[in-house]
Amino acid sequence: MGMGPLESAPLCVRRDGQVYRVESGTLRPITAAAAKSAVVVDYQSLGRAQKRVFDSLWSDHSSRVLSSLSPSPATSTGAAPELYMGHRRQQVADASELVSVGYYRETGRLGLLRPAAAKAFSAMQEAAELDGVELVPISTHRTVRYQQALFLKAIKKYGGTAEAARWSFPPQYSEHHTGYALDIGDGSVPAADVEPRFAQTAAYDWLRRNATRFGFELSFGPDGPISFEPWHWRFVGDTTARNYFHPPAVDHDGVAPREARPPAAAAQRSFGR
């Protein structure tokens, strides 16, 4: 296809925190450093026709990236870009390092986390139980293959890769890969599992007041760029985990590199993050 309305416009476009160079009818993601010396326009400031062209290129690009994503954890640090549609690529925990945190209700699905996170979660469960609250591990560590299945479901449901990425995290980009993140439910309110109404349960209220003591924090809080997920918590209670999710500033301005900041995506609700 011809680029039409984009030909006369500046050829670098920023969308969801990533700058793309428009080149022979394709989009090429460029680094933050390269973007500094380019004329970059924000996606939002494109005209309607330009947006349409960009959307189409972006959708092609997304499909290509998705097809390059490997379902195998062994090659998961391969070709996938550090940032994909505003999502940060995540480390995939080695399955042999993970330990059990118990089953998700009656499903027979066993929860697995890294040892430090598992130990802290168990301690947190015990403390909650003393207060009459049962914390249930719903979804813990996920393999890349499992996330890929979730993401393909989202593609079917929402009609395309770009659309799916607004509601779901693509394989390799979910915090669940790290072995530090888990979705937590309330033992007495199964209907609130992975639902916005979880925010009204005793379990959420308890977590809000106590999770920090056990090294857990909300990944997608009520005021963040990504839709609020009251059930999704991550462990930041040891140095390794804390540095992973909150990388220390590295450049001379005291600002963490763009790629190291938490993912920013324009999602309104969730689907398998």
Ligand SMILES: [Zn+2]
């Ligand atoms: Zn989650």
